[in-house]
Structures are given as C-alpha cells and as structure tokens.
Amino acid sequence: MHFQDLIFTLQDFWKKKGCIIAQPYDIEKGAATFSHSTFFRSLGPKPWNAAYIEPCRRPKDGRYGENPNRFQHYYQYQVIMKPAPGNIQEMYLESLEAIGIKVKEHDIKFNEDDWESPTLGASGLGWQVWLDGMEITQFTFFQQMAGITLNPISAELTYGLERIAMYIQGVNSAFDIKWNGTVTYGDVFLENEKEYSAYNFEHADTVMLLSTLNNFYREGERLSGLNLPIPAYDYVLKISHLFNLLDARRAISIADRPSFIKKIRDLAKLCADGYMKLTNQPAENQDAKAGGK
Amino acid sequence: MSKLILEIGVEEIPADYLAPAINQLKEEAKKALDAKLIGYSEISGLYTVRRFILLIDGLEDKQKDLSFEKKGPRYDIAYKDGDMTDIGKTFLAKNNINEKELKIKEEKGQKYLFIDVFEKGRPVKKVLSEILPELIRGMRFPKSMVWDDSLVTFARPIRWILCMLDTEAVHFNFGRIQSGNLTRLHKFIHDNKAVPVKDADDYLKQMVKNGIILSQEARRNEIRFNANSLLKKSGLVLMEDDDLLESLASSVESVTAMTGTFDEKFLFLPKEVIITAMREHQRYFAVSKEDGTFTNRFVNIRDGGDKNNDFIAKQHAKVLYSRLYDAEFFYKEDLKTPLENNNEKLKEAIFITGLGTMYEKMERLKMMAARSKDLFGYADPQILSEAASFSKADLMTNMVGEKEYASLRGFMGGVYLAKQGKEEKVWKAVSEHYLPNMAGDKLPSTAEGVYLSMIDKMDNIVGFYIAGFKPTGSKDPYAVRRQVLNIIYTVMEKQINLDLAFFIYENALAYKKQLGKDTDTAEIIEFFRQREINYFREKGIDYDIISSVCLGKVMNINDDFKKAEMFMEDRKDTKDFNAIVFAVSRMANIVPAKYETGKTDRSLFDAPEEGVLYDKFTAEKNAVENMIIEKRYKEAFDRIASFKPAIDEYFNKVMVMAEDITKKNNRLNMMAEIRDVFYKLADFSKIVVDRK
Numbered sequence: 001m002h003f004q005d006l007i008f009t010l011q012d013f014w015k016k017k018g019c020i021i022a023q024p025y026d027i028e029k030g031a032a033t034f035s036h037s038t039f040f041r042s043l044g045p046k047p048w049n050a051a052y053i054e055p056c057r058r059p060k061d062g063r064y065g066e067n068p069n070r071f072q073h074y075y076q077y078q079v080i081m082k083p084a085p086g087n088i089q090e091m092y093l094e095s096l097e098a099i100g101i102k103v104k105e106h107d108i109k110f111n112e113d114d115w116e117s118p119t120l121g122a123s124g125l126g127w128q129v130w131l132d133g134m135e136i137t138q139f140t141f142f143q144q145m146a147g148i149t150l151n152p153i154s155a156e157l158t159y160g161l162e163r164i165a166m167y168i169q170g171v172n173s174a175f176d177i178k179w180n181g182t183v184t185y186g187d188v189f190l191e192n193e194k195e196y197s198a199y200n201f202e203h204a205d206t207v208m209l210l211s212t213l214n215n216f217y218r219e220g221e222r223l224s225g226l227n228l229p230i231p232a233y234d235y236v237l238k239i240s241h242l243f244n245l246l247d248a249r250r251a252i253s254i255a256d257r258p259s260f261i262k263k264i265r266d267l268a269k270l271c272a273d274g275y276m277k278l279t280n281q282p283a284e285n286q287d288a289k290a291g292g293k
Numbered sequence: 294m295s296k297l298i299l300e301i302g303v304e305e306i307p308a309d310y311l312a313p314a315i316n317q318l319k320e321e322a323k324k325a326l327d328a329k330l331i332g333y334s335e336i337s338g339l340y341t342v343r344r345f346i347l348l349i350d351g352l353e354d355k356q357k358d359l360s361f362e363k364k365g366p367r368y369d370i371a372y373k374d375g376d377m378t379d380i381g382k383t384f385l386a387k388n389n390i391n392e393k394e395l396k397i398k399e400e401k402g403q404k405y406l407f408i409d410v411f412e413k414g415r416p417v418k419k420v421l422s423e424i425l426p427e428l429i430r431g432m433r434f435p436k437s438m439v440w441d442d443s444l445v446t447f448a449r450p451i452r453w454i455l456c457m458l459d460t461e462a463v464h465f466n467f468g469r470i471q472s473g474n475l476t477r478l479h480k481f482i483h484d485n486k487a488v489p490v491k492d493a494d495d496y497l498k499q500m501v502k503n504g505i506i507l508s509q510e511a512r513r514n515e516i517r518f519n520a521n522s523l524l525k526k527s528g529l530v531l532m533e534d535d536d537l538l539e540s541l542a543s544s545v546e547s548v549t550a551m552t553g554t555f556d557e558k559f560l561f562l563p564k565e566v567i568i569t570a571m572r573e574h575q576r577y578f579a580v581s582k583e584d585g586t587f588t589n590r591f592v593n594i595r596d597g598g599d600k601n602n603d604f605i606a607k608q609h610a611k612v613l614y615s616r617l618y619d620a621e622f623f624y625k626e627d628l629k630t631p632l633e634n635n636n637e638k639l640k641e642a643i644f645i646t647g648l649g650t651m652y653e654k655m656e657r658l659k660m661m662a663a664r665s666k667d668l669f670g671y672a673d674p675q676i677l678s679e680a681a682s683f684s685k686a687d688l689m690t691n692m693v694g695e696k697e698y699a700s701l702r703g704f705m706g707g708v709y710l711a712k713q714g715k716e717e718k719v720w721k722a723v724s725e726h727y728l729p730n731m732a733g734d735k736l737p738s739t740a741e742g743v744y745l746s747m748i749d750k751m752d753n754i755v756g757f758y759i760a761g762f763k764p765t766g767s768k769d770p771y772a773v774r775r776q777v778l779n780i781i782y783t784v785m786e787k788q789i790n791l792d793l794a795f796f797i798y799e800n801a802l803a804y805k806k807q808l809g810k811d812t813d814t815a816e817i818i819e820f821f822r823q824r825e826i827n828y829f830r831e832k833g834i835d836y837d838i839i840s841s842v843c844l845g846k847v848m849n850i851n852d853d854f855k856k857a858e859m860f861m862e863d864r865k866d867t868k869d870f871n872a873i874v875f876a877v878s879r880m881a882n883i884v885p886a887k888y889e890t891g892k893t894d895r896s897l898f899d900a901p902e903e904g905v906l907y908d909k910f911t912a913e914k915n916a917v918e919n920m921i922i923e924k925r926y927k928e929a930f931d932r933i934a935s936f937k938p939a940i941d942e943y944f945n946k947v948m949v950m951a952e953d954i955t956k957k958n959n960r961l962n963m964m965a966e967i968r969d970v971f972y973k974l975a976d977f978s979k980i981v982v983d984r985k
Contacts, residue, residue, distance in 0.1 A: 069615055084440060086452070086469075089304055090485065103481050105601040107593070107609070109544070112307035114436060125438040125449065127305060132608035133575055133593065141440050141450070152442050172611070253641055 003165045003179045006099055007053055010077050010159065013098045014051035017091060019079060022052035027234055028241040030058055032078035032158055033117060039233070039268075040275050041080065042145045042154040048082045053161070057241060059204075059248035062197035065190045068173030069163075072196050073189065077159040084141055084155035092129070092139065092157055100168060107132050115140045119240055119264045121147040124156070136164050146272030147265075206251040213242040220267045229274030236268045294334075295417070295459045297349040298493035299425060302453035302477055304343070308543035310434050310448050311340045312509070318347055321431055325424045330357040331417055339507040341546045342596075343480065345432075346507060348493055352458070356414030363388070365406035368397055381406065418458050422465040425456065429467050443468035453477060453487070460492045478503050479546055481597035504547045512542035519550035520592045524580060531592060532579040537572050544576075545596035552580070553606040557589050559617040562624055563708055565701060566692070570616045574697050577613070620698070623691035632709040633682070635689035642688065645760045645771075649808055654752060655685045660803045661748045668799065669744055669791050680722035680745050683710055687723075703727040731775060732782040743787050747796075750776045755800045759812040764820070777824050784850050785828070793848040794818050818848065825850055829857060835864070841979035852924060856975055859926045869934075871982045876940040877933060878978040881968040883949050883961070890965040897959040902946045906939040910967050921973045933971050 001009070011021050025035045032038060032054035041048040054076050062072030081088065089110075093103050110127040115138065117123070126140035138158040142150055162174045162185070169177060175186030220235030243260050246252050252260060306314075315338040322336055326349070334351025365371065371381030377392065385392060388408055396407040430445065440450040445468035454472040456463040462474040475487045476496060483503060490496045497507070506512045516538060520531045559567060564579075564587045571577040571591050580590035593609050595602075639652035648654075661668070662677035671677060687693045687706030698705070707724020711717075722741035726749055729736050737743045757763065757773050764773045784791065794814075801814045822843060828850075829839045834857045842856045864870045884890075898904050913932060920929035949960045971977065 083442060086441070086450075104598065105604075107595040107597065107605045108481065109596070110305040111544075112305070125436060132605045133612040134608070141438055143438055151439070151444065153439055167608070 001100055001165075001168050002181070003161070003177050003185060006161065006165050006168065007077070009099050010095065011051065011053075013095050014079055017049075019049040019051040019081070022050045024052060024054050025237075027237040028057045029054070029237050030240065030244060031056055031117075032076040033120065033122065033156065034237055034240070035078070036230070036233070038078065038080050038154075038156065039120065039145065039272075040230070042082060042142050042150060042156075043148060043272055043276055044279060045152065046082075046279075047152075048080065048154070051077070051079045053077050057244070059196075059200035059241075059244045062193060062200050062248070064197040065175065065186075065193035068175065071162075071174065071189070071193050072200055073192060074174075075161040077161050079157040079159075080154055082154035083152035088155045088157075089139075092137070096131075099164065101131065110139070113138065113140075118261050119243075120145065120268050121265045126156075131164075131167065134163060134167065136160055136167070146269045148272055148276070200245060200248040204245050204249050206246055206249050209242050209246050209249075210251065213239050213246070216242065217263060217267065221270070224267070224270040224274050227274060227278065229271040229278065232267070232274070233271040236264060236271060239267070240264050294350075295352040295354060296493045297347075297352055297421065297458050297463070298455065298490075298496050299347040300453075300455035300476055300496070301345040301429060301451055302343065302455065303345070303447065303451050304449045305544075306342055306448045307435075308342070308540045311342070311345075311543050314432055314434060314448070315340045315345055315347075318345060318428060318432055321428050322347060322349065325428060329420050329424060330359060330414065331420060332357065340509070341505065341507060341512075342544050343546060344507075347428075352417055354417055356417065356420060358414045359410070359412040361410055362396075362407050363410045364400075365395075365408065368404035368406060371406050418461065418463055421456075421458065422463050425463065425472075426465045426467045429454075441469055455490055455496070457490060457492050457496070479505055479597070482547065506545075506547060509539075509542055512545060512548060513538055515548040516542060516550065516594055519548055520552075520578060520594075523550050523552050523592070524590075527590075528583055529580050529588060529590060530583055532568070532581050534572060534578060537576065537578060541576060541594045545594060547596055547598070549595040549597070549599045549602070550592055551595060551599075551602045551606045551609075552590055552592050553577075553610040553613070555589050555591065555610055555613050555617060559621060560587070560589055562617070562620060563704075565704055566620050566624065566698065567617065569698055569701055570620055571613065573700060574616060575609070575613055577609070616697075619695075620692070623695060623698070627690045627692055627705075627709060628712060631713055632686045632690070632706060635686040636682070638689040639685055645756050645762070648756050648760050648804075648810070651685050651688065653807060654756075655682065657752055657800075657803045657807060658682075658684060658745070658748055660807075661752065661800060662745070664799055665744055665748075668796055669747075669789060671740065671744055676716070676718050677722070677741055677744055677748075679716075680719045680726075680741055681748065683715075683719065684723050684726055684745060684749065729779050729782060732778050734779075736783060736786055743783060743789070747780055747783060747789075748800075750780050751796060751800050752803075754780075755797065755804060755812065755814075755817060758817050759801075759804055759810050763816070774824075777821055778828075781821070781824055781828055781850060785854065788851055790849065790851060793821055793850065794846060797821070821848060825853065829854065834858070834861060837979055837981040838864070841975040841977065844976060844979075855924065856926050859930060860975070860980070863927075863930065873934045873937050874977050874980045875982045876937045877968075877971055878980070878982070879944060880940060880964045881972065881978050884965045884968065885961075888961055888965065890969075891958065891962045893963040893966055894959050897956055899956070900947045902939070902943045903960070903963070906936070906943045906967075907963055909936065909939050910970075914970055917970055918973065926974065929974050933974065936967075 015021055022037045029035065035052070035054055037050045037052055041050065055073060056076050057073050059072050061070050063070045085091065096103060109130040111130055113126055113128045115124045115126060122142065122145045124140035124142040126138070128135045129137040129139055136159065140156045142154045142156060144150060162177065165177045166172070166174055171177060175184065175190050177185035179185055179188060216235045216239045220232045220239065223232035223235065243252070243264065319336050319338045326333055332353040333349050337348045339346040365384045366380050371378055371384065384406060390408055394408060397404055398407050432447065434448040437446040437448055439446055451467065451470055453475060454467060454470050455474065455476045456465070456472040457474060463472060465472050474489050476490050478486045478488060488499065490499065500507055506515060517531065524530055568579045571579055577591040577593050580588050580592060582588060591613065593606065595605065636652065636655065639655060640650050642651040644651050644654045658681040659678050662681040663674050665671040665674045665677045683706060687702055687709065690705060690709070692698045693702045693705050703726055704724050707720045710720035710723055718739065718741050721739045722737070722745045725737035725739070725742035726745040728734060728746060737746050754773055754776050757771050762771050762773065783789070797814050797817050801812060805811050825848070826839050826843055829843065830836070838857050838860045841860070842853045893907065895907065898907070917929055917932050920932065947960065949957065949964065951957045951960065
C-alpha cells in the first residue's frame with residue numbers, strides 16, 4: 001500500500017464512520033491536537049466527528065535526514081469523535097484491518113498512557129497502541145482542554161502515518177516509503193529535512209525569534225481582549241512554534257522553560273474561555289457538571 | 294446457599310492498578326454484606342487487564358431478620374401526671390405503634406420508653422442489586438476518568454457488567470451500563486464476542502475453555518513456563534525479572550511467548566543498557582545461557598494467540614534494533630568527551646525549586662565528602678570528594694539524559710569513569726551511589742559507595758526540608774521518608790558508626806554557607822528519631838527500652854541498638870534486672886527536675902553508707918565511663934549493677950531530703966553526680982519496672 005493510499009483508505013474509512021474529512025490548519029503546530037478541529041471542537045456540548053491529516057513540526061527532532069525514524073516534519077492522522085462512541089476501540093481495530101493489518105495475525109497491545117499537554121493545559125487517559133512492538137497510535141479520552149473539564153468526552157486517535165507506512169511496506173527508513181509507484185517520501189522531504197535541520201539548529205535568529213514571540217504574545221492577548229478567540233488562538237500556535245524553535249537552538253534555559261510554557265497555556269486558556277462564551281457554552285457550568293457525580 | 298459472580302468488563306486497565314483495586318473491592322464487599330446482615334461463606338476476587346471478578350460463595354437467600362429494642366425518651370418526659378406528652382406521642386407516631394406496645398424499662402436509675410423493633414430480611418438478590426453498583430462506584434484508582442455523559446468514573450471505560458446469582462441475572466445500572474448475563478471472550482482471539490453465562494461455575498469453565506487466564510499467579514507461571522520451554526531447546530534460560538513478570542502478567546488475558554534475536558554487534562554495549570532498552574521500553578525479557586552468559590536473544594509476551602509468530606518476532610527485533618542503534622550512538626558520543634565535561638551543563642539543571650542547580654548540589658556533595666573523616670571516620674576524604682565531583686555528571690550525558698535510560702543514572706557514570714581509567718574506588722562509588730532504592734534493596738558494595746550514597750540522600754532530605762517539602766502525614770511528594778529509611782537501613786546494615794544529628798547539622802551548614810538558606814535541624818533530627826524508633830520496634834525491641842536509649846543530642850543508631858539489645862537480653866532475667874534498674878532510677882528520681890547540681894562535699898557526710906557509696910563511685914567512675922565510650926555496654930551495665938547493694942543500703946539508712954538544707958543539697962549533689970555518669974548508658978527512669 002502506497003503512502004497516499006494509506007491516507008485515502010483512512011479518509012474513506014472514517015468518512016463512512018460519520019466523520020467529516022477536515023483539512024489541515026495552515027499554521028505550524030507540534031501535534032494534531034493543536035488544530036482547531038480538536039482544540040476548539042473538543043470544548044462544549046456540541047457533537048463533533050472529524051478526521052484529518054495534520055502536518056506536525058518538531059524542530060528539535062530534526063536529524064538532517066540522517067536518522068531513518070526522526071524528522072522535524074511529519075504527519076499525524078487524527079480522528080476526533082465527540083461524544084466518544086462506546087465502540088471506539090472496535091472501530092479503531094477495524095480501521096487497522098482496513099489498512100491491511102489483520103489484528104489476529106499481529107501482536108497488538110494497548111499500553112497505559114496518561115496523556116498530557118502542558119502547553120494546551122490538556123490531559124486525558126488512554127493508551128499507546130503497539131503493533132508488533134512499535135507504537136503506532138495514541139488513543140486518548142480527553143478529560144481536560146485548556147484547563148476546562150470536558151463533558152461530553154472526546155475520543156482522540158492519533159495515527160503515526162510514517163511508522164505505519166514503513167511497517168506496511170516493510171522498509172527500514174521513512175525516506176524509502178513509496179508515496180506512489182514512482183515517488184518516495186525521501187523525494188518529497190529529504191532536502192526539506194536537511195535544510196530545516198540546519199535552520200532549526202544552526203541558523204534560526206534567536207534574538208529575532210524571542211522578540212517576535214513576545215510581540216505575538218501581546219497580539220494574542222489583545223485579540224482575546226477583543227473577544228476574537230479564534231484569531232487570538234493563531235498566536236498560541238505561532239508562539240508555541242517559536243518556543244520550539246528557540247528550544248532547538250538551546251536558547252531557552254531549563255529554568256525559564258516553565259514560565260514560557262505557562263505563557264502559552266494561559267493564552268490558550270483565554271482563547272478557550274472566549275470561545276466557550278461566544279458559542280454560549282458557559283465554562284463554569286461545564287466544570288461544575290463534570291466535577292460532580 | 295447461593296453463589297454470586299460479578300464481572301466488571303473494562304478496556305485495558307493499567308497493570309499496577311489491578312491488584313490494589315480487587316483487594317479494595319473484596320474488603321468493601323465484606324463490609325457491605327456485614328452491614329446489610331447478609332450471610333456468606335467466602336469472598337474471592339480475580340482480575341485480568343480487561344476484567345474485575347468478584348465471587349461470593351455460600352450466600353444466604355435473605356438478609357437476617359433484625360430484632361432489637363429501640364430506646365425512646367425518658368419516662369418523666371414522655372408522661373406528665375400519667376398522661377402522654379407531645380414528645381411521647383411523637384415517638385409513637387414515628388415508630389408507627391400504639392401505646393400498648395410500649396415497654397418501660399429502667400436504665401441507670403432512670404425510666405425510659407422502649408419498643409421492640411422487628412425488621413424482616415429482604416431477598417438478597419434485591420439487596421445486592423442495590424449495593425453492587427455502589428461497590429463499583431467506590432472503587433478507587435490512582436487516576437480515574439469519565440468516558441460518557443453519565444459522568445461515572447473508573448480507571449478506564451467499563452463496557453459490560455455480568456452479574457449472576459446462581460442462574461439468575463442480577464439487574465442494576467452503573468452509568469450507562471446495564472448488568473446482565475453476558476460476558477465477552479478474548480478481544481482478538483474471539484473478536485470480543487458477547488456470550489451468555491449460566492452461573493458462576495459456567496463462567497469459570499468458559500474462561501478456561503477459551504484460554505482466558507483469570508489468576509495472576511497462573512499467568513505468571515504460564516509466562517515463565519512458556520518462555521523457558523521455548524528457550525530450553527537452545528540451552529537458554531529467561532533472566533528473572535520479577536517486576537517485569539508482574540507487569541506483563543497484569544497486561545494479558547492469554548499468554549503466548551515468542552523469542553527473537555538482535556544483532557550480535559550490540560553485545561559490546563554494557564548489558565545493563567541492553568536490558569534497560571528491552572525491559573523499560575519494549576517490555577522484553579533478557580535471555581542468558583544456562584551458565585549465565587548474556588545473549589542476543591529476547592522474549593516477548595503476546596496476548597492473542599500464536600498466528601504469524603515468526604513474522605511478529607522479526608518485527609519486534611526490528612524495533613529493538615533501532616532502539617539499540619540509538620543506544621550505541623549515545624554510548625559512543627558520550628565516550629568522546631571526559632565525563633566531567635558534563636559538569637558545566639549541570640549549571641542549567643534545577644535541583645529543587647529555590648535551591649539552586651545540580652551543579653551547586655554537586656559542590657555541596659564535595660563539601661560533605663571532604664568532611665567524611667569527621668562524619669564517618671573515613672580515612673581518605675580526597676577520594677570521596679573526587680567521586681562526589683563526578684557523581685552527577687552522567688545526568689547530562691546522551692544516554693542518561695534520554696528518558697528511556699534515566700534509570701541507569703549512576704551506573705553509566707561508573708561505566709564512563711572506568712573507561713577513562715579512573716580509580717576503581719571512584720567509579721564504583723559513582724556507579725552505586727543511588728542504592729539502596731528502598732529498605733531491603735541492594736546496598737553499595739564499597740565503603741566509598743556507601744558514604745557517597747548517604748551524603749547524596751542526606752543532601753536531598755535537608756534540601757527538601759529547606760524548600761518546605763517536608764513529609765506530613767500521607768503527603769510526601771519527594772519521598773523524603775523513604776530516603777530517611779534508606780539511610781537508617783544503610784547505617785544499620787553496614788554498621789556505620791556515626792552521629793546522624795551531627796551529619797544533619799553539617800549538611801544544613803553546607804546549605805547555609807552556599808545558598809544562605811537555613812532550616813530547623815531539630816525537626817529533621819526528630820524525624821530521623823521517629824524512624825529509628827519504628828525501626829527498633831520492627832526489630833522487636835520493647836517500647837520502654839527504646840525510650841531509654843533513643844534519646845539525647847547524639848544519634849548513633851548502632852550504639853542505641855547495641856544497648857537496646859543488651860537490655861533486652863538482660864531483661865530475660867527479670868528479677869535482677871528490675872531490681873537494678875529500680876535502684877539506679879531511684880537515685881535519679883529523687884533529684885527534683887529543676888535542681889541545680891553543685892559539688893559533692895565529702896566532709897558533710899554523716900552516715901557511713903554515704904561514704905561507702907561515694908567511695909565506690911569515685912573509684913569506678915572512670916571505668917564505667919570508659920566502658921561506655923568503648924561501647925562495652927554489657928560490662929558497663931554489669932558494673933552499674935554492682936552498685937545495687939550499696940545503693941540499697943544507702944536508701945535504707947540515709948534520709949536524702951534531710952531537714953538540714955546543706956546536707957540535703959549535698960546528698961542531692963551526690964545523687965545527681967552518680968546519675969549523670971550512669972545515664973550515659975541509658976535513661977533508666979524510662980525503663981518500666983515490674984515491682985511485683
């Protein structure tokens with residue numbers, strides 16, 4: 001199965017399960033959870049079922065294209081279903097069958113995982129799914145987003161596409177993944193990995209990035225003050241990426257890390273609260289309801 | 294008599310939640326049945342990663358009938374002049390009875406109204422349908438979650454509940470789940486198929502038939518047996534790993550073992566690195582030859598049949614390959630620079646919030662190591678300082694900096710230092726200085742390792758006190774209590790002769806010198822004292838003897854223990870022991886608490902017994918003191934015991950509290966002088982004397 005067919009198959013599968021096939025959001029982000037389709041839509045009572053591919057950037061993970069498993073840019077395939085269907089685990093296993101992984105012929109493990117995103121103030125419980133010893137999916141029942149206790153609960157499935165493709169195609173390097181019959185993943189991304197690794201680790205202008213980060217933070221705060229939580233959230237994404245870049249350049253000391261992360265989390269919280277208010281979903285009641293028994 | 298089965302069907306629960314949860318469920322079930330007056334003969338519990346099972350045997354069909362006398366208001370309040378008051382009437386109305394059914398009885402000279410109450414026991418099935426959902430609701434886990442709009446919580450989502458009383462389903466709701474007669478078979482092997490169950494025995498049979506193993510012990514045995522029979526053919530054996538075995542047995546419902554191979558080229562790595570890569574991340578067992586030689590094999594445990602095993606084993610090997618490939622890279626990178634070069638990076642790592650960096654911590658360890666002669670009587674502080682200066686550097690290496698290999702801290706430092714050709718005393722001390730992790734654990738094998746371990750742990754303890762993280766009740770987020778216990782355990786096991794109070798004081802001083810921060814060391818010493826006392830209790834020392842020896846400004850646990858053991862042994866001869874202790878504490882007790890001792894003046898003696906006792910004392914005082922200093926406690930006690938006749942004679946003839954104030958004070962001075970010497974051994978007044 002070619003890389004693109006893997007994506008098509010998942011899209012088709014989740015379309016049939018009632019998900020809208022959403023598209024990636026056009027700002028850099030470290031994980032698909034940061035996308036509007038998950039961050040905002042997991043808030044409040046309205047049902048939401050979406051599946052989408054999301055490009056992710058983790059500047060620190062770049063290896064100049066020399067490591068077969070680590071890159072600063074890769075794809076996640078994300079499914080978010082709210083409320084979480086009672087048979088979500090079965091649906092997930094069915095999706096593996098759809099991409100050619102017969103569950104009876106493999107060693108599939110659901111290993112405990114307490115998921116947490118300190119920058120988004122988000123947490124959930126679930127599993128890492130292992131296929132023959134390799135982690136292929138993060139499976140999470142969200143409990144909190146931006147510090148808000150959620151009800152209803154969303155189920156989030158995050159597939160690691162490159163790993164799954166490597167597995168299915170039996171190749172040892174992601175760069176050897178066949179995108180289609182003639183083009184490889186390396187043809188598409190190897191040069192990017194080299195250049196971005198050089199940029200992330202060597203050339204990114206830390207002084208400029210730091211002052212931009214501070215400017216963006218102020219802009220985000222200003223926008224959230226104007227009751228524009230959605231544009232304000234763009235700045236959460238931007239400063240989060242700038243933070244990751246600065247981190248890759250080792251420009252953030254261990255001592256300063258927590259305060260940066262808190263900054264991002266605080267802004268994300270403002271956006272989430274604003275969004276709840278605008279969409280008439282009182283955050284406080286949510287808390288009270290979900291907190292009680 | 295009936296049998297109940299309750300099965301809570303769940304999605305995969307974290308391994309270490311299972312055993313505590315089932316034990317709690319059993320306990321709570323017992324309490325609930327007792328409270329509801331439901332008879333039963335036995336409660337047992339079973340679990341797998343996907344189910345909690347409660348079995349109750351010998352259940353009676355009905356609750357016991359309940360009859361008792363209920364006490365009402367006082368007679369003189371319920372009746373005024375022979376007529377019933379409102380209070381009396383209310384009591385009747387509340388209990389729905391008429392006046393004729395009342396009884397009047399006397400209790401402690403007062404008359405009260407009483408009535409006979411009789412409650413008929415209800416059918417057990419009905420009562421169970423009420424208490425079982427409450428039992429499920431009461432199950433507690435380290436972390437719980439919500440999964441649907443019922444907002445009920447559990448460790449992971451509950452997907453079905455089977456509940457049968459004999460052959461009848463017990464119906465109740467928990468959240469959105471309705472209990473019934475259905476269980477589910479294996480998730481992969483049987484596609485999670487729902488099947489009806491006739492009763493508890495039928496359930497157990499069906500599970501056996503379908504290869505679902507409900508007992509943890511059976512799963513452990515199955516894993517061991519399957520793995521070893523697989524390896525036996527090649528003359529190999531599983532390397533025992535109890536923690537991994539426990540965790541794997543808690544993660545499966547059925548057991549298939551498979552073995553795979555990794556590239557021999559990785560065998561140059563320290564085997565601890567390979568084992569860590571396998572166990573911490575991939576959860577594989579390591580494999581050795583029968584003679585113990587480490588091999589390039591591993592064992593994986595699968596839950597879901599044995600189809601396609603060979604292919605799967607190869608896939609596992611691939612994943613392991615890339616992990617070992619990383620490890621090899623870290624290892625080689627780390628060896629490119631001397632370990633101590635990493636110390637610079639420690640300046641970036643926070644130790645405890647508000648207490649500076651790991652670099653500063655390392656500097657403090659050096660300061661303390663330099664004092665090791667005074668602290669522990671260690672001959673070569675230079676060596677220990679050197680070890681201390683390298684002790685934290687491995688935290689900044691590629692290998693230990695990686696989460697996966699973080700548990701190799703210390704050990705990797707030792708490996709790198711050995712490769713650099715450092716002295717064995719130095720690298721071994723670094724290697725083992727995190728030991729022990731808990732009481733009963735392995736201890737550092739060298740004196741240097743032991744001292745460095747104690748210095749490191751004490752620095753943590755004092756640091757957490759300064760930072761305000763002292764342990765209180767159940768709260769101890771930084772495991773300060775455990776570290777204190779580790780030090781006490783080490784001191785006792787290794788027979789280390791040191792004054793812990795001095796150690797604490799010196800460490801606090803190091804903090805003060807370096808960071809200008811301070812704490813009340815008395816509080817820390819008291820915390821150690823309490824742990825010392827608990828430790829002695831566990832060793833079977835009597836409480837009063839503990840009180841007599843575990844005190845004072847100096848805290849030398851081994852000395853205290855030696856004394857305590859000596860007293861325990863001596864106490865066996867009860868009569869003598871009591872008499873001696875009584876005599877000695879009699880001298881002490883007569884001196885008023887706030888009495889200011891002066892000099893004893895021999896010329897003021899008038900009774901010969903005074904002179905006899907004092908002469909003996911002055912003649913033997915030095916001997917007693919020396920015996921105590923030289924830790925010849927038994928001899929010291931025997932010598933003190935030899936004073937008994939003289940003391941007895943003294944009290945027979947001499948009136949200490951004499952009219953003449955000068956004489957009285959002189960006698961008190963003498964009593965206090967003797968006491969002060971004898972009490973260097975122990976506070977005899979704390980020892981309980983049986984005067985029979």
